[in-house]
Amino acid sequence: MxxxxxxxxxxxxxxxxxxxxxxxxxxxxxxxxxxxxxxxxxxxxxxxxxxxxxxxxxxxxxxxxxxxxxxxxxxxxxxxxxIQLSEEIQGEVCLGIIPTLSPFLVPLFIDELNKKYPRIKIKIQEAITENILQGIKTGIFHAGIISTPIELKSNLDLVPLFYEQFYLYVSDKHELYSQDKIDISKLDFSDVWLLKEGNCFMDQVTNICSARPNQNGNFIYESNNIDALRRIVEYKGGITFLPELSTLMIPSEQEEMIKEIKGKKKVREISMVSLKTEVRLNLLNAISQVIKESVPSQMLREEDKEIVKTNFIEK
Missing domain, CATH: 1.10.10.10 (Winged helix-like DNA-binding domain superfamily/Winged helix DNA-binding domain)
Structure with missing residues (x-):
């Protein structure tokens, strides 16, 4: 054999x-x-x-x-x-990152990672949580960055990186636009645009407010793209939910559309996931440290925040 x-x-x-x-x-x-x-x-x-x-x-x-x-x-x-027996931090890492995080996180840390660890060759691929976990188990990915907590059944290890707050993005034509902080219980969910079912971000939003996708009228829009929903709000009106890192890239003329949710800060936990037996831990630790240094410092603290659960269970 x-x-x-x-x-x-x-x-x-x-x-x-x-x-x-x-x-x-x-x-x-x-x-x-x-x-x-x-x-x-x-x-x-x-x-x-x-x-x-x-x-x-x-x-x-x-x-x-x-x-x-x-x-x-x-x-x-x-x-x-x-390769890892060498003291120098070098080698190749294939990293899966969920689509609601990747376009906002990667630009923050990739240049610093290349500068600090030029001998780490990193390949990043967007994938949903289920495919990332399966890819780690089959060797396609060495690790992944996903939204947690999730229920694991296999030989995988989770290490929290940071906590990303949920915000609302409100059209300037909406009656709630004038408010700086919005009470979720006051929302009319026929005005709310949400991600496609089956997305962990969508699951967490549902857990926050039991919301359902906007399907009123003759226009139904399904997307797995945060920026696409933001543009729908800008041009069609209504409200959507945004993760914190996405708000850092919103033009200054649209910043007033970003609204906090009243009450304790609701966040999603972002974690690095890998096999417990993964031999590239020194590389993953180096990447994790650069990520932590690249995100806003308040996102590293768990205190006084409510971590919103996902509905994901590993198959």
């Missing part, structure tokens, strides 16, 4: 096609078939059902592939560990 065979088997389980595996791994289709067959012969079990159009794992195959994924991930970590 070889790591190459395990990687082929995992790719076949994921793609369901020998041709797809061959293309993705830069080898011939017969080579893939021979390696998979040799693996099954050695194990004495059938890993894949080939009787259907798409090749699918058998019940034994599903159990085997789950263990194989752990071994392949750990083998990659062993390779990386050799």
């Amino acid at each position: 070889t790591l190459k065979q395990l990687k082929y088997a995992l790719a076949l389980g994921r793609l369901g096609s020998y041709i797809g595996v061959a293309k993705s791994m830069g080898v011939s289709q017969p080579a893939v078939s021979l390696q998979i067959q040799a693996l099954e012969d050695e194990l004495g079990i059938i890993l894949f059902d080939r009787s259907t159009k798409n090749v699918e794992p058998t019940l034994n195959g599903i159990a085997f592939l789950e263990k194989a994924q752990s071994l392949v991930t750990e083998s990659k970590q062993l390779e990386d560990f050799a």
Whole structure:
């Protein structure tokens, strides 16, 4: 049994096609078939059902592939560990960041990270929480930055980075525009534009006020983009919710549209998530420290803030 065979088997389980595996791994289709067959012969079990159009794992195959994924991930970590034995902070990190955070956070810290740690090669990809967690477990991501708290079931570790306050963004045509702080209980939610269902930010807003998306009239707008909703408010009227970092990039002529929510500050906890066995902890710690130095200092304090729960449960 070889790591190459395990990687082929995992790719076949994921793609369901020998041709797809061959293309993705830069080898011939017969080579893939021979390696998979040799693996099954050695194990004495059938890993894949080939009787259907798409090749699918058998019940034994599903159990085997789950263990194989752990071994392949750990083998990659062993390779990386050799690099990390050096005292110098260097290496490659692939980081997943949720879409409601990435466009506002990355510009704040990336230049400072490159200046302070020029030998860290960082690749950042926007992804929803579910895909980030799955990507960490399968080795696509080394870590992720997500909104927490969430309910975890696997070998993952969460480290809080900062606490981002929720704000309202109110059209200058709206009756609440003149107020500096707004009582959530006074909102008419037919005026409120929200993100598409299934987004953690949307979940947290729902937990704040039991709001539902604006679907009045003949215009319905679904988006996973914070800036898109902000522009809808500017041109169509109404109200939306904004995370704190997004407010730092709003032009000065629109700053009066930003309103605080009355009562205790409601925030979302932003955390770094990675495998408990991740060998790049020195790199992740360096990135985390630069992020903390880059965000406004009041966002680092948890005191006197209400952390809004998400509804996310790891599958």
